[in-house]
Amino acid sequence: MSIPHASYDPRRVFRFSLPKFEVGPKTRAIGTYLSGGLFALSYFLLFDAATLSSHATPPPDAPYDVVPVHMSFVDWVPAICSTLGFLVTSLLDKSHLQSAFAQDAWGSEGPAAWRARVVLFLGVALMAGGLAGSLTVLILKYIIPDYTGYIYYGGANVAMNGGIMISAMVLWISQSGSDEYEYQLTV
Amino acid sequence: MAAGLKTVILLAFVLALGFLLVILSCALWANWLPLLVALTFVLAPLPNSICSRCARADDISPEYNSAYVDFGRFLTGMLVTTGLSLPLLLAHSQLIQPAACWMSIAGGGLVYGTILVYSGWFGGGGEDEF
Numbered sequence: 001m002s003i004p005h006a007s008y009d010p011r012r013v014f015r016f017s018l019p020k021f022e023v024g025p026k027t028r029a030i031g032t033y034l035s036g037g038l039f040a041l042s043y044f045l046l047f048d049a050a051t052l053s054s055h056a057t058p059p060p061d062a063p064y065d066v067v068p069v070h071m072s073f074v075d076w077v078p079a080i081c082s083t084l085g086f087l088v089t090s091l092l093d094k095s096h097l098q099s100a101f102a103q104d105a106w107g108s109e110g111p112a113a114w115r116a117r118v119v120l121f122l123g124v125a126l127m128a129g130g131l132a133g134s135l136t137v138l139i140l141k142y143i144i145p146d147y148t149g150y151i152y153y154g155g156a157n158v159a160m161n162g163g164i165m166i167s168a169m170v171l172w173i174s175q176s177g178s179d180e181y182e183y184q185l186t187v
Numbered sequence: 188m189a190a191g192l193k194t195v196i197l198l199a200f201v202l203a204l205g206f207l208l209v210i211l212s213c214a215l216w217a218n219w220l221p222l223l224v225a226l227t228f229v230l231a232p233l234p235n236s237i238c239s240r241c242a243r244a245d246d247i248s249p250e251y252n253s254a255y256v257d258f259g260r261f262l263t264g265m266l267v268t269t270g271l272s273l274p275l276l277l278a279h280s281q282l283i284q285p286a287a288c289w290m291s292i293a294g295g296g297l298v299y300g301t302i303l304v305y306s307g308w309f310g311g312g313g314e315d316e317f
Contacts, residue, residue: 029260032261036265037264039264040264040272047276048276048279051276051279
């Protein structure tokens, strides 16, 4: 009785290698446009909720009520986390990561690869933390107190953070092809 | 040359129509918030042109840096989406009328499309990509 022998190099840090996508220049351009559009769209979802909240009026059948809940700074904290994570993962140099996750174990040594791995971890953790934080805000602030008609604020927050994450994924995939396609020598 | 002339005149008319729609969407309800849409769509082709210049500026060096081009595309995507979703946001919060929202989207789209077609037609063989 023994567990089957692992077929991977034990000197590697992670069991799974970094997924490698080969995309052409056209896909790269379209993916970059798409990622920018998704980024702006997610931000506009949050702006929409914030504008709606700041112009919210009590219902017409009870005009002297106060609006029970408004968006405050707490709603923006997950967005800030997600945006920081997006920036970190997008600004990361992919070639360091490729060497960090390469098949040969010798490439994974060195301070650059180590730092790239830590920075990637930080960025993804920030984005996941943003998503989790927006879910927390949705549940604690909008679902538990049993308001009617204000769940949209929390839902927009969750959708915004998910959209930032999808945008980062699209940007990652479209950037992971080689960037030498437009190599032009005009000297 | 007559075909080019006709195209220029047609494009000018379309551009004027687009601005007419945007300004009408503001002026009919005396609410000048949709003018932001026209501003966004006019600014939308700028990042790509600036960034393609930046990327070409250091073509002397052997390493072609595509980061500028990609950043410009990202900004373009952001600006176009902003121009499309800003009127929807304003209409959703009832800051502008729904009709003003659709008019400003159509007008901004016409303006942006005119800039695209003009630069594609007369841009000097696809030097600048928008």
